[in-house]
Amino acid sequence: MCGTMKAIVKKKSAYGAALMEMPIPEIKNHEVLIQVKATSICGTDVHIYNWDDWAKGRVKAPCIFGHEFTGEVVKVGKQVSRAKAGDFVSAETHVVCNQCYMCLTGQQHLCSETKILGVDIDGCFAEYVKVPEQNVWHNPAQMPVELASIQEPLGNAVHTVLHTPVSGKSVAIFGCGPIGLMAIAVAKASGAVQVFAVDKNEYRLDLARKMGADHIVDIGKR
Ligand SMILES: [Zn+2]
Ligand SMILES: [Zn+2]
Known part of the structure; x- marks a missing residue:
């Protein structure tokens, strides 16, 4: 061509x-x-x-x-x-x-x-x-x-989360940008018992909740 x-x-x-x-x-x-x-x-x-x-x-x-x-x-x-x-x-x-x-x-x-x-x-x-x-x-x-x-950033999230077995574990995700948000869903789908989402941006923490995070940690409020 x-x-x-x-x-x-x-x-x-x-x-x-x-x-x-x-x-x-x-x-x-x-x-x-x-x-x-x-x-x-x-x-x-x-x-x-x-x-x-x-x-x-x-x-x-x-x-x-x-x-x-x-x-x-x-x-x-x-x-x-x-x-x-x-x-x-x-x-x-x-x-x-x-x-x-x-x-x-x-x-x-x-x-x-x-x-x-x-x-x-x-x-x-x-x-x-x-x-x-x-x-x-x-x-x-x-x-x-x-x-x-967005398969490529999803691949980053999958690779990062699956680097260590998360099934049955508690997982903390620091930073809820797009890849961190995807990582929440990947961790939950991979059997994590509870996922902590850590950020200081309320909008992103709200998205983290929607992505399935069990606990929201707003470090901007400490
Ligand atoms: Zn990129
Ligand atoms: Zn090479």
Whole structure:
């Protein structure tokens, strides 16, 4: 597929972003091209937009940012076997090297060559995004796109909570941002006896209650 697409670009090393026409990504043999149906805004994107110290030290402009998304596969590379045009997918956002010791021993999350979508390589705030086949996750057909778009932060919550067995335990979750809120539901679904939600923001603590927290600890009131 050739041509251009609309994309949100960190155009310069400065505050803000630009809506620009950019080339549609060209895929390699192991990659898939996805037409983006929904995206969500991560705290990382806010760092990049605001161009804070972290962003200055990490992101090389120009870069299409955004990494949480869902969409439909429209084209696949010659070596791709797990995905085909029409598939409804989300993506693991860490692109690893598959060659280092960590990758070859099943510890890809520790790959020192990791490139993050929308941070180190072009991301999903665009009409199209490309990812390696191994990063594709298939969604159930009936899943709403606004939920399919947050599979990646949900993955963070699942990984964090399941790092230690929580069944039959009491669990405290410090910080009720989106991932903390998801972690409440994951802990409850994983058999935690009681979940304590800790934050100082009343709005978020109210959401924590709705997500199933048994005890609310408002540290802003102490
Ligand atoms: Zn994120
Ligand atoms: Zn690696």
